Amino acid sequence: MEQEIQELQENQVETQVSQATSDGYQVKLEIFEGPLDLLLFLIRKKKIDIHDIPIAVITRDYLEYLEKKDQINLDREAEFLLIAALLIYIKSQMLLPREQEAAREDDPRQILVDRLLEYQKVKIACSLLREKEEDQLQRWRRTFLPPVARPDELDLLEVSLFDLAETFFLILKRKEKENFQIIRGKDISAEEKMKEMVHYLEKHGSMDFLEYFENQETLEEALVSFFCLLELIKNHTVIAVQEQLFQTIRVWLRKTRQPSHPHGSSHE
Amino acid sequence: MNEQLKAILEVLIFISQEPLTISKIKEVLGEIPEEELEEALQSLVADYQQGQRGIQVIKSGGGFIFTTKPEYDQWVRRLLQIEKKTKLSSAALETLSIIAYHQPITQAEISAIRGVDSTYSLKTLLQKKLIKIVGRKKAPGNPLVYRTTEKFLQYFGLNSLDDLPKEEEIAKILEEEKETVS
Numbered sequence: 001m002e003q004e005i006q007e008l009q010e011n012q013v014e015t016q017v018s019q020a021t022s023d024g025y026q027v028k029l030e031i032f033e034g035p036l037d038l039l040l041f042l043i044r045k046k047k048i049d050i051h052d053i054p055i056a057v058i059t060r061d062y063l064e065y066l067e068k069k070d071q072i073n074l075d076r077e078a079e080f081l082l083i084a085a086l087l088i089y090i091k092s093q094m095l096l097p098r099e100q101e102a103a104r105e106d107d108p109r110q111i112l113v114d115r116l117l118e119y120q121k122v123k124i125a126c127s128l129l130r131e132k133e134e135d136q137l138q139r140w141r142r143t144f145l146p147p148v149a150r151p152d153e154l155d156l157l158e159v160s161l162f163d164l165a166e167t168f169f170l171i172l173k174r175k176e177k178e179n180f181q182i183i184r185g186k187d188i189s190a191e192e193k194m195k196e197m198v199h200y201l202e203k204h205g206s207m208d209f210l211e212y213f214e215n216q217e218t219l220e221e222a223l224v225s226f227f228c229l230l231e232l233i234k235n236h237t238v239i240a241v242q243e244q245l246f247q248t249i250r251v252w253l254r255k256t257r258q259p260s261h262p263h264g265s266s267h268e
Numbered sequence: 269m270n271e272q273l274k275a276i277l278e279v280l281i282f283i284s285q286e287p288l289t290i291s292k293i294k295e296v297l298g299e300i301p302e303e304e305l306e307e308a309l310q311s312l313v314a315d316y317q318q319g320q321r322g323i324q325v326i327k328s329g330g331g332f333i334f335t336t337k338p339e340y341d342q343w344v345r346r347l348l349q350i351e352k353k354t355k356l357s358s359a360a361l362e363t364l365s366i367i368a369y370h371q372p373i374t375q376a377e378i379s380a381i382r383g384v385d386s387t388y389s390l391k392t393l394l395q396k397k398l399i400k401i402v403g404r405k406k407a408p409g410n411p412l413v414y415r416t417t418e419k420f421l422q423y424f425g426l427n428s429l430d431d432l433p434k435e436e437e438i439a440k441i442l443e444e445e446k447e448t449v450s
Contacts, residue, residue: 033358034384079384118381124441125365126358128433132424133361137353138338139326139425142285 035083036119038065043116050116053109055094059087086112188224190231197228198237201253209240210248273300274308277332278325281312287331287422329422363389367399367414368432374411390414398423 032038042061043050066080093108107113201207209229216222229251232238242249280296281288293305309332316324322340325332336344345351356364363386366378378386393399398420404410416429426432 033362034382036383083383115381115383119383120442121438122362122366122369122381124438125369125433126361128437128441129365129368129424130355130361132426133355135338136423136425137355138341139335140341140344141333141335 035080036116037123038062038080039083040116040120040123050120051113053113055087055091055109059084059091062087188221190224190228193221193224193228194232197225197232197251198253201238201251205252207251208248209251270304270308273297273304274312277305277308277312281325281332281334284331284333287327287329287333289331292331326425327427328425329418330427357389357392359384359386360389360392364393364398364416364420367393368416368420368429371415372402372405372413374405374407374413376411378414 032041039058039062042058042065043053046057046061048054048058062084066077066084090108090112197207197212200212213222213225216225229238229240229249233240236254238251239254240249240251276297277293280293284292290305294300297305313325313327313332321337323334323336326335328335355361362382363378366381367373370377370381375386375390378390390399394401396419397417399414400417401412402415403413405413420426421428421431
C-alpha cells in the first residue's frame with residue numbers, strides 16, 4: 001500500500017473525525033498508511049485499552065470500513081484483508097475452549113497487540129522526525145561552490161552497492177549504443193574491397209598492410225581487407241612479404257608481364 | 269580565547285560544502301590542543317546564535333556547517349522563487365524511521381512492521397540517497413539489507429544516530445496520548 005498522501009489532507013480528515021461523536025463520516029481507506037494504521041485509529045476512537053482489545057467490536061468496526069468500499073482492489077488492499085483475516089482468526093481462537101493454564105499463558109491477541117505497539121512507536125517516531133524535517137527544510141545551505149583545484153589527487157568516494165550497480169548499467173547502456181553502431185555498419189563487398197586495394201597499389205606502388213588494416217573503419221571491414229589480400233595473393237595479382245613474424249606485411253602489385261621481380265623472396 | 273583560531277575556523281566552515289568534521293579541521297590546522305579547538309568552536313557557534321544574524325553555524329551530520337535561520341525561510345524562498353520544499357511522503361517517512369531504528373534491516377522485516385508492502389518507498393528513499401544497500405542477509409533468499417546514510421543525518425539535522433528521538437521520549441508521548449484519550 002503505497003499511497004502518496006499529503007500530510008495536510010490527513011490532518012484535516014483526522015480532526016474532522018475526532019470532532020465527531022457519531023459514525024456519520026465517510027472515511028476513505030486511502031488516508032490510512034495501512035491496516036495497522038486503521039486499527040490504531042479505531043482503537044483510539046473507541047478509547048480502547050490496547051492491551052485489552054474487545055476483538056468482536058473492533059473486528060466489526062474494521063470490516064465496516066472495508067465494506068464502505070465498492071470493491072476491493074487486491075493490489076492495494078490485500079493487506080487490509082490480511083489483517084481482517086487475522087482478527088477473525090484471533091476471535092475464533094478465543095472462542096475455542098482451552099485449558100485454563102494455557103489460556104492464561106498465551107492470549108491469542110498477543111500477536112496483534114505486539115504489532116500494534118511496535119507500529120504505534122513507529123508512528124510517534126515519524127511525527128518527531130517530521131518535526132525535525134520541517135525545521136531543517138527551513139534552514140538553507142549554500143549548495144554550490146567553485147570547485148576546489150586538486151590536480152593530482154583523486155577523491156575516494158564512499159559508494160554503495162546501489163551506486164555501483166547504477167554505474168554498471170550506465171556503462172552497459174553506453175556499450176550497447178557502441179555495438180549498435182557497429183551492427184549498422186555498411187556491408188562490405190569483397191569485390192569492391194579488392195578493387196580498392198588494387199587502386200591503392202597502382203597509386204602508391206606498395207602498401208604497408210598493417211597500417212592499411214588499422215585504418216579500416218570497422219573490424220568487419222578490416223577483416224574483409226585481410227581476406228581480400230589472401231585472395232589477391234592467390235590469384236597472383238599481388239606479392240606479399242613479411243620479413244619477420246608479427247611485423248607488417250608489405251604488398252606489391254605483381255607485374256605479370258615482368259616475371260622477374262626485384263624482391264625475390266615472395267610468399268604466395 | 270584564541271580569536272585568530274576562531275576566525276580560521278569560521279573561514280574553513282564557510283568554504284566547506286559538506287559539514288566540516290573535527291578530524292578535517294585537525295588535518296588542516298595540524299596539532300592543536302583539543303580544548304582550545306573545542307572552546308573556539310563553541311564560541312563561534314554561540315556568536316552566531318546570539319547575534320542579530322540571519323545565518324548560523326550548526327553541528328549536523330557529524331560536522332559544522334553554515335545555514336540560514338529558520339525564521340528567514342520565506343525570504344530565501346522569495347529570492348529563489350521556490351514555493352515550499354517537498355516533504356517526504358508519509359509512507360516514505362514511515363519506512364525511513366523503521367530503517368533508522370532497526371538497521372540493518374531487510375525489506376520483509378520493514379513490511380512486517382508496517383503491515384504493508386514497502387517496495388516503492390524503498391525505491392524512493394534509495395533515489396534520494398537517504399538509505400543505502402549494505403549487503404545481503406545470510407537468510408533464505410539472501411535478501412538485501414538496508415541502512416541509513418550520512419545524508420539521512422543531515423536531512424534531519426542529526427549529528428549521529430544517537431541523536432534520534434529516544435525510546436523514553438517516544439514512551440512519554442505514548443503516555444501523554446493515553447491520558448488525553450482516557
